[in-house]
Amino acid sequence: MKGQNLTIPLLHGVRKMSELHPHKFENLIVEKVKPFVYNVQLNRPKKMNALNKDLWREISEAFNVLGSDPDCRSIVLSGNGKMFCAGIDLGTLAEMGQVTSEDGDVARKAIQFYKIIRAFQNYFMDIERCPKPVIAAVHSAAIGGATNMVSFADIRYCTKDAWFQVKEAELGLAADVGALQQLPKVIGSASLARELCLSARKFHSDEAKECGFVNRVFEDKDELMACAIEMAEKMAQMSPVAIQGTKTSLNYSRDHSVEEGLEQIARNNMAMLQSEDLMKAAMASLTKSEEPPEFSKL
Numbered sequence: 001m002k003g004q005n006l007t008i009p010l011l012h013g014v015r016k017m018s019e020l021h022p023h024k025f026e027n028l029i030v031e032k033v034k035p036f037v038y039n040v041q042l043n044r045p046k047k048m049n050a051l052n053k054d055l056w057r058e059i060s061e062a063f064n065v066l067g068s069d070p071d072c073r074s075i076v077l078s079g080n081g082k083m084f085c086a087g088i089d090l091g092t093l094a095e096m097g098q099v100t101s102e103d104g105d106v107a108r109k110a111i112q113f114y115k116i117i118r119a120f121q122n123y124f125m126d127i128e129r130c131p132k133p134v135i136a137a138v139h140s141a142a143i144g145g146a147t148n149m150v151s152f153a154d155i156r157y158c159t160k161d162a163w164f165q166v167k168e169a170e171l172g173l174a175a176d177v178g179a180l181q182q183l184p185k186v187i188g189s190a191s192l193a194r195e196l197c198l199s200a201r202k203f204h205s206d207e208a209k210e211c212g213f214v215n216r217v218f219e220d221k222d223e224l225m226a227c228a229i230e231m232a233e234k235m236a237q238m239s240p241v242a243i244q245g246t247k248t249s250l251n252y253s254r255d256h257s258v259e260e261g262l263e264q265i266a267r268n269n270m271a272m273l274q275s276e277d278l279m280k281a282a283m284a285s286l287t288k289s290e291e292p293p294e295f296s297k298l
Contacts, residue, residue, distance in 0.1 A: 027055035029080065030062050033229055036073035036236035038066055045081025051145045052089035059149070060123035067130035070297035073236040073243065075130070076228045077153060078137040087144030087167060121177050127152040128251060131244040133235050137228040138162050138214070139221040148175060151182035154247060155231070156214040159224050163204045164213065170200035185254060187211040239277035240298040245269070 029041040040062050042049035049055070066072045079085050099112045127134055127149070136153035138146075144167035150156055166183070168175035175197060183193040192211055196203060208214045218224040235243055245268055253261030280293040 025058050025062065027052070028058045028062055030066075032071075033076070034233045034236065036071065037076070037229060037232045038072050038074075039076045039078060039229070040066070042077075042079040042085055047089065048083045048086035049079045049081060049146075050086045050089040051149075052092045053095070055089075056092075056120060056123045060126040063126045063130040063134075067126075067132060072132055073240050073298075074232040075132050075134045076137055076225070076232050077127070077134055077150070078225060078228070079139065083140040084138045084142045084162070085146030085149070086141070087146050093171075117176050124149050124152050124178050131247060133232070133243060133247055135228045135232055137224050138164075139224060141165075143167055144171070144175075145177060148178040148182075151178050151186055151213075154250075156208075157216045157218065157224055157228050158205050158208060158214045159218055159221055160205055162208070162214075162217075163202045164208055165200065165202045166197045167200050169198060183213075187213050237292040239275070239281055239295050241272050241275045241277045241295075242281070244298065245272055 025043075027042070027044050029039075029043045031039055031041075033039045040059070042055065042059075044050060044052070044055060063075070066075055096113075096116060099109055099116070133155070134153045135155045135157060136150040138150060138156065138158040139162055140159065141163050142150055142158075143165050147164045147166055150164075166175055166179045168179075174180065180197055183197065184190050187193055189211060195201075203211075203213075205214065205217045209217050216227070218227060245265075249261065249265045249268065252264045256264070277295050280295060283289075284293040
């Protein structure tokens with residue numbers, strides 16, 4: 001198979017996860033773990049969840065579908081087996097290196113590479129584009145492409161034994177699917193981000209927490225998953241209008257000025273403040289209700 005065949009079209013239109021064939025995903029397990037909470041699980045355990053082109057595409061497809069599904073309000077991203085993710089599958093990397101053009105022209109080969117790279121970038125960016133909050137729950141290791149991937153999550157948790165690595169420079173390429181753009185913004189230190197990316201050294205859970213790449217560290221995977229799902233459930237019990245509006249505004253404000261961010265949220269809330277969700281949440285707070293209010297699907 002030639003490199004230009006690596007791009008695979010996504011599903012179009014609004015779909016519910018329940019409408020997908022149960023065997024739609026070959027490399028993922030997507031299951032509902034609490035009301036309105038889904039767990040997207042990388043499921044190539046024998047390959048340490050290495051990112052082949054099919055898994056990459058399925059991640060994008062899952063987040064696109066869940067992003068439009070009114071039965072989903074929050075998502076936990078995790079990995080099955082011994083490791084969260086070993087990074088890009090070497091077979092896929094080799095396949096990408098076999099891009100050809102009919103006459104071998106370098107310009108035409110470059111255009112093919114560009115299309116492939118942009119497709120893979122968009123697969124990961126669909127995690128950030130998903131309007132539902134995404135919690136990445138990392139155990140053992142997130143290497144190379146996996147560190148790129150989780151940098152697009154809203155919240156990152158990990159186990160005590162977890163480590164991360166922007167490995168691409170060690171493999172002879174500049175990382176091109178997110179880490180170079182996201183890490184400086186996520187950890188707030190250009191110096192540390194450059195050290196990690198230019199040296200390809202590992203950074204472990206304690207350093208990841210200290211620099212803000214993760215904000216909570218757990219003893220083992222069981223505790224990690226329990227707490228990640230608990231947090232996702234808390235978010236899912238809140239107004240989906242408020243939660244999705246908050247994520248959208250946070251993402252927008254990160255890349256714009258304060259004034260532009262204020263304008264964006266003002267335009268959003270001139271409509272959303274009229275939602276019944278505001279009154280329901282306010283009444284629950286005033287009455288100190290022990291049960292969370294029930295919000296309509298969005």
